[in-house]
Amino acid sequence: MKRADCIKAIYPEFETCLVVTIMGACAQELYDLGHQENFFYLQHAMGLASSIGLGLALNLPQKRTIVLDGDGSVLMNLGTLATMARYRPANLIQIIFDNGSLLSTGGFVSHTASGITDLAAIAKGAGIPNVAAVSTIYDFMEAAAAAFDRRDLSVIVAKVEATGPDHFGMDLKLPENALRFERFIRENCKKIVENSRP
Numbered sequence: 001m002k003r004a005d006c007i008k009a010i011y012p013e014f015e016t017c018l019v020v021t022i023m024g025a026c027a028q029e030l031y032d033l034g035h036q037e038n039f040f041y042l043q044h045a046m047g048l049a050s051s052i053g054l055g056l057a058l059n060l061p062q063k064r065t066i067v068l069d070g071d072g073s074v075l076m077n078l079g080t081l082a083t084m085a086r087y088r089p090a091n092l093i094q095i096i097f098d099n100g101s102l103l104s105t106g107g108f109v110s111h112t113a114s115g116i117t118d119l120a121a122i123a124k125g126a127g128i129p130n131v132a133a134v135s136t137i138y139d140f141m142e143a144a145a146a147a148f149d150r151r152d153l154s155v156i157v158a159k160v161e162a163t164g165p166d167h168f169g170m171d172l173k174l175p176e177n178a179l180r181f182e183r184f185i186r187e188n189c190k191k192i193v194e195n196s197r198p
């Protein structure tokens with residue numbers, strides 16, 4: 001199963017969500033399907049896409065937030081799973097694309113490739129209420145549909161091939177993306193933000 005195919009399969013769902021991705025190959029694959037102003041590609045800050053997604057989900061409870069993550073990134077910030085479970089925002093879905101590799105920086109093998117580290121088991125142990133581990137596109141689509149249907153925190157660990165795009169280059173640098181993403185939230189989620197403030 002390829003990550004690009006998984007992202008393509010659920011891309012239509014993204015229109016009404018906030019989407020945060022990790023850097024590199026994953027960001028490029030989403031960008032290549034067509035950028036939307038509700039997408040934020042977290043370049044450089046490895047491991048923190050889920051932390052940003054958690055903050056967005058908690059502060060914008062009526063907006064679905066999707067985090068497109070990677071095994072290397074999650075391994076760098078494992079505590080994020082416990083924090084997500086503790087605050088359990090019903091509108092947050094984290095999809096961890098586990099390619100067993102730090103693909104975007106040369107394809108170094110990650111701990112999940114060894115068969116030792118099981119991210120789905122870690123997510124369950126952290127207290128995530130809905131965890132799916134999938135390795136076929138059919139199972140991925142079923143798990144994604146179930147996550148979109150339920151109103152509860154979900155994590156999907158999708159085992160994918162360690163392959164990425166054959167090119168890199170997005171005509172949207174981090175500062176501009178951040179400013180425009182913030183403007184999108186201000187203009188489209190204004191009422192929700194105001195309502196969610198104590």
Ligand SMILES: Cc1ncc(C[n+]2csc(CCOP(=O)(O)OP(=O)(O)O)c2C)c(N)n1
Binds near residue numbers: 024
């Ligand atoms: C703190 C930090 N360390 C290292 C890097 C360099 N880096 C960028 S992407 C990446 C690999 C990310 O791996 P993963 O999350 O599994 O995603 P993949 O590239 O495999 O899609 C690394 C090591 C970084 N951006 N930030």
